[in-house]
Amino acid sequence: MKSKVSYSRFVIILTSAISIMLFAGCIATVHDQHAFFILLIIYLALFISSLFYAPFYIKADSRDITLGSIFKSRKLRLYGVESVELFQPTMGAIKIFASGGFMGYWGLFREGDIGSYYAFYGKSSECFLVRMKNGNKYVLGCNNPGEMVEYINSQLELLNQPK
Numbered sequence: 642m643k644s645k646v647s648y649s650r651f652v653i654i655l656t657s658a659i660s661i662m663l664f665a666g667c668i669a670t671v672h673d674q675h676a677f678f679i680l681l682i683i684y685l686a687l688f689i690s691s692l693f694y695a696p697f698y699i700k701a702d703s704r705d706i707t708l709g710s711i712f713k714s715r716k717l718r719l720y721g722v723e724s725v726e727l728f729q730p731t732m733g734a735i736k737i738f739a740s741g742g743f744m745g746y747w748g749l750f751r752e753g754d755i756g757s758y759y760a761f762y763g764k765s766s767e768c769f770l771v772r773m774k775n776g777n778k779y780v781l782g783c784n785n786p787g788e789m790v791e792y793i794n795s796q797l798e799l800l801n802q803p804k
Contacts, residue, residue, distance in 0.1 A: 642792045644783035646696040648745055648763040655742040659687070687743065695744035696761045699783040701793050703800075706771065708761045708781065719800055721773050725793045728770035730760070730780050750780075 648656075663684040670676040693713045700707040706717040731752060739748025745763045752758065755770070755778055762768050762782025769786045771779040771793075783789055 642702075642789060643698060643700040644785050644789055645698050646745065646761075646763040646782055647767065647784055649765070652742050652745055652763055656744055659743055663687070691740070691744040694747050695740070696747055696763055696782065699761075699781055699789060701789060701796065703796050706781070706793060708779075717771065717773070717779065719793075719796055721775065722793070722797060723772045723774045725769060725771050725790050725797070727786060727790055728755075728768050728780060730762075730765050730768060732765075734760075746782075 663680060666680045667677060667684060670680055692711045695710055696708070697711055698707075698709040700709060701719075704719055706719065706722070708715045708717070730746075730750070734750040734752040737749040737751055737757065739750050739760060740746060746760045746765075747762075748760060750758055750760050758770075758778035758780050760780045762780060764782060767784065767786050768780050768782040769790045771781060773779070
């Protein structure tokens with residue numbers, strides 16, 4: 642099962658505003674070579690890192706949960722998953738090393754009720770929590786989180802059936 646990640650209005654506005662400001666800054670400083678290159682490096686670093694880490698899709702099959710970005714994907718092995726449940730992160734989460742809205746929510750966050758977790762979502766209303774057996778937690782989001790949770794739980798049941 643594969644599902645795209647949709648972005649909230651806040652994410653779209655923030656991403657657009659930052660992009661426009663950095664682009665305008667590059668244009669405004671085109672005659673000041675030093676300032677221009679500093680802004681250009683910041684602009685490129687943000688966009689290139691986003692292409693590697695920003696949420697684009699979630700895919701689940703009988704072996705893995707795949708977190709897909711445009712240039713990179715990360716797999717969570719299903720045999721390492723302890724539980725999967727619907728979850729809505731709060732806006733009070735502390736960003737440890739993360740993007741809190743630029744090209745989605747991705748990176749390492751800390752929240753009071755669940756502790757540290759890796760985020761990979763576009764809208765907080767479309768999230769689910771994956772708890773791993775090793776203690777790691779992932780807050781993932783996609784267009785149809787309820788169906789994704791049901792599918793992953795059904796695969797976990799099949800995986801845990803005695804043979």
